[in-house]
Amino acid sequence: MDHHHHEFDYDKLSEMRQKLIDIKSIMNFMNIKHGESIADVGSGDGYYSFLFSPLCSRVYSIDLSRDGIARENKKIEEMKYSNVKTILDDICKMAVLPAVDRVFFSTSFHDFPCMEEIIGRFTSETKPLFTLIEFKKESEIGPPSEIKLSPEELDQIFNKIHYKRQKIKFFEHHYIVNYHFA
Secondary structure (H helix, E strand, O other): OOOOOOOOOHHHHHHHHHHHOOHHHHHHHHOOOOOEEEEEEOOOOOHHHHHHOOOEEEEEEEEOOHHHHHHHHHHHHHHOOOOEEEEEOOOOOOOOOOOOOEEEEEOOHHHOOOHHHHHHHHHHHOOOEEEEEEEOOOOOOOOOOOOOOOHHHHHHHHHHOOEEEEEEEEOOOEEEEEEEEO
């Protein structure tokens, strides 16, 4: 395993997420257009994938946690989500990435050793809009601050692949940012 990937306590994560992240603000910020396709990378138990499902034509939920994907598949079956496709794989090693309108990362982008390749490979198919939720460097929650990415550090990574920061919104412990191909 190349990533600092850890098996998550998804129940605890879900409880924390509800306390710390204002979902309505996130969804408003993203302003998903009906019928768009989205890749939820590092999707965990599919929390965001299920929020995107009613708005999107297709949601690709990509994660390398068997537990996360198993939980997600169970919910897909129970709730009959017909447009959410789970992919149990390491995005850095996937042979083919789905062609999508948007790519979404919730507090997972900092974990990937192949950040630039991910952006470049998604961009070779389409020129998707990237939305990332990341921890603020100074927040006491999340990984150590040297692993967290500041907006400026994200800008440097995305600028190399001709993406520009479109907008950003700050929360208590996190921020959300959009990058579009320029």
